[in-house]
Amino acid sequence: MVVDPVPLQLAxxxxxxxxxxxxxxxxxxxxxxxxIYVGTGIAxxxxxxxxxxxxxxSDQSRFQQYVASRDWRVVFTLGIILGGLAFAAxxxxxxxxxxxxxxxTTGELYEVGGLTLWSTSVQPWRLFVGGVLVGIGTRxxxxxxxxxxxxxxxxxxxxxxxxVATFLTVAVVTAQIVAALGVSP
Amino acid sequence: xxxxxxxxxxxxxxxGGLIFGxxxxxxxxxxxxxxxxxxxxxxxxxxFVMFGAAIVSGIAxxxxxxxxxxxxxxxxxxxxRLKPFDRNVLIGGGIFGVGWGLSGICPGAAxxxxxxxxxxxxxxxxxxxxxxxxxxxxxxxxADAGAAVTRAD
Numbered sequence: 316m317v318v319d320p321v322p323l324q325l326a327x328x329x330x331x332x333x334x335x336x337x338x339x340x341x342x343x344x345x346x347x348x349x350x351i352y353v354g355t356g357i358a359x360x361x362x363x364x365x366x367x368x369x370x371x372x373s374d375q376s377r378f379q380q381y382v383a384s385r386d387w388r389v390v391f392t393l394g395i396i397l398g399g400l401a402f403a404a405x406x407x408x409x410x411x412x413x414x415x416x417x418x419x420t421t422g423e424l425y426e427v428g429g430l431t432l433w434s435t436s437v438q439p440w441r442l443f444v445g446g447v448l449v450g451i452g453t454r455x456x457x458x459x460x461x462x463x464x465x466x467x468x469x470x471x472x473x474x475x476x477x478x479v480a481t482f483l484t485v486a487v488v489t490a491q492i493v494a495a496l497g498v499s500p
Numbered sequence: 501x502x503x504x505x506x507x508x509x510x511x512x513x514x515x516g517g518l519i520f521g522x523x524x525x526x527x528x529x530x531x532x533x534x535x536x537x538x539x540x541x542x543x544x545x546x547x548f549v550m551f552g553a554a555i556v557s558g559i560a561x562x563x564x565x566x567x568x569x570x571x572x573x574x575x576x577x578x579x580x581r582l583k584p585f586d587r588n589v590l591i592g593g594g595i596f597g598v599g600w601g602l603s604g605i606c607p608g609a610a611x612x613x614x615x616x617x618x619x620x621x622x623x624x625x626x627x628x629x630x631x632x633x634x635x636x637x638x639x640x641x642x643a644d645a646g647a648a649v650t651r652a653d
Contacts, residue, residue, distance in 0.1 A: 329543075329544045330543065330544060330545050331542070331543055332528075332543055332545055333545070334545050334548050336526060336527055336528060336545070337527050337528070337545035337546060337547075337548035337549050337552070338548040338549075338552050339523075339526055339527070340523045340524065340525070340526040340527020340528070340529065340549055340552075341523065341527055341548050341549035341550065341551070341552025341553045341556075342523070342552050342553070342556055343519055343520070343522055343523025343526060343527075344519075344520055344523035344524060344527065344529075344549065344552075344553040344556075344608075345523075345552060345553035345554065345555065345556025345557045346519050346523070346556055347516045347517065347518070347519035347520025347521070347522075347523060348516065348520060348553065348556075348557045348560075349516075349556060349557055349559075349560040350512065350515055350516040350519060351512065351513060351516035351517075352557065352560055352561070352564065352571075352578075353560060353564060353571070354508070354509075354512040354516075354571060354572060354573045354574075355509065355512065355513070355571050355573050355574045355576065356570070356571035356574055356576035356577065356578050356579075357571075357574070357576070358557075358561070358581065359513075359516070361606075361607040361608030361611065362606075362607040362608075362628075362632075364607065364611075365607065365628050365629055365631075365632035366632050366636055368629075369629065369632060369633055369636060373633065373636070373637075375633075375636050375637055375640040376640045376643060376644060377635075377636040377637070377639045377640040377643065378636050378640075387509070387510065387513050390510050390513045390514050390517065391513050391514075391516065391517045392517065392611050393514065393517065394513065394514040394515070394516065394517015394518045394520065394521060395517045395518075395520055395521035395524070395608060395611040395612050395615070396521060396611050396612065396614050396615040397514075397517070397518055397521065397615060398517060398518040398519060398520060398521020398522040398523070398524070398525065398612060398615060399521045399522070399524065399525045399530055399611070399612035399613065399614065399615020399616045400521075400615040400616070401518060401521075401522050401525075401615075402521070402522045402525030402526055402612075402615070402616060403525065403615065403616045403617055406525075406526060407525070407616060416526065419528055419531070419534065421528075421531050421533035421534060421537075422531055422533055422618075425617070427617070430617070432616065432617020432618075433531070433616050433617050433618060434617060434618045434619060434620050435531065435532050435533060435613070435618050435620050435621065436533065437532045437533060437536070437603065437604060437620075439620060439623040440623075441602055441603050441604075442532070442603050442605060442620065442621065442623040442624035442627065443623040443624065443626065443627040444599075444602060444603070444627065445598075445599040445600070445601075445602035445603020445604070445605060445624060445627065446599065446603060446605065446610075446623065446624035446625065446626065446627020446628045446630070446631065447599070447627040447628070447630050447631040447634070448595050448596065448598050448599025448602065448627075448631060449596055449599035449600060449603065449605065449606060449607065449624070449627070449628050449631060450599075450627060450628035450629060450630060450631020450632040450633075450634070450635070451592075451595050451596075451599075451631040451632070451634060451635045452592045452593065452594070452595030452596025452597070452598070452599055452631075453592065453596045453606075453607060453632075454592065454631075454632050454635050454636070455588050455591055455592030455595065455635055456588060456589050456590075456591065456592020456593040456594075456595070456596050457583045457588065457589055457592065458583065459596065459606050459607045459608065460550070460600075460606040460607075460608065460609070461520075461606075461607070461608040463593075464550050464553075464554065465550070465553040465554050465557050466557055466561075467583070468550075468551075468554040468558070469553075469554045469555070469556075469557035469558035469560075469561050470557075470558065470561045470580045470582070471558070472580070472582050472583065473585065474582060474583045474584065474585040474589055475583065477585065477589055477590070477593075478589045478592075478593045479593075481589070481590055481593030481594055481597060482593040482594070482596045482597035482600060483597070484597065485593070485594050485596075485597025485598055485600075485601065486539050486596075486597040486598070486600040486601035487539050487541075487601065488597075488601065489539075489597060489598050489600075489601025489602055490536055490539035490540050490601040490602075490604075491539070491540060492601075493601065493602060494536075494540050500533065
């Protein structure tokens with residue numbers, strides 16, 4: 316069988332880890348949002364949890380608008396954490412194997428009680444400073460990659476499309492500058 | 501909908517979160533390195549996560565209002581709750597973009613990252629709460645100051 320090498324080479328360069336893990340993961344992320352939407356009519360975003368949870372401990376007026384939704388947002392976030400753990404306990408630990416999953420070589424794997432866990436090599440200061448900016452930005456900008464990116468784009472919201480275009484562009488420029496400055500990992 | 505919630509409301513939210521988080525783990529978006537590789541144009545696979553998820557949710561958002569009036573567990577209507585556009589979307593999106601580009605982490609992926617064992621991500625989660633509190637404190641003060649000025653008139 317003759318395989319045209321050009322598209323394969325291009326795919327190898329653009330998608331060095333294949334596309335199946337991304338596509339399957341994306342479909343599941345969408346499915347999670349759909350399960351909640353079909354049952355409740357709620358288009359769930361992940362960043363509101365930050366503010367709604369602060370309403371338990373702060374009486375700043377800004378946070379009080381989220382008191383009605385704060386308990387289910389805690390459950391949603393707990394679900395996301397447990398979902399990550401379920402992934403770690405099955406596919407990441409090798410208990411479930413599938414040809415759709417490409418493990419990758421980033422960060423560090425470690426074992427705890429038969430579980431294969433994973434930890435990042437990205438420096439703590441980047442995570443913390445980036446986290447502060449993410450916390451400020453997603454709340455002022457009315458959403459994050461799930462609220463704007465999944466639910467907003469999915470409902471063809473112009474606000475969300477502009478939001479995604481803005482943070483995606485700025486993030487690309489930032490990451491390129493950080494890499495050019497030699498910051499790694 | 502806060503007092504008389506359907507008994508399946510919370511279990512369903514939990515199930516949705518579980519699938520959502522499992523997907524973030526499977527897609528590797530819970531790994532900051534993979535996001536940074538995408539933003540540095542070294543691996544475009546992450547586009548399949550974002551658009552794959554948006555297409556799936558988009559189908560549900562388009563179809564559900566046509567086949568049913570209201571969601572079974574809340575009685576809420578299936579409708580688009582669109583966020584109003586103002587300059588905050590650009591300012592906040594820009595700040596979020598710098599943070600995402602620096603750290604490779606966004607809120608949902610950070611929660612899932614904790615689940616896959618990434619304890620170092622607690623730095624990012626701590627940062628996010630600090631950032632959310634700072635903007636909330638600032639906006640509460642400016643809102644209260646605005647109200648006080650109005651009252652003083």
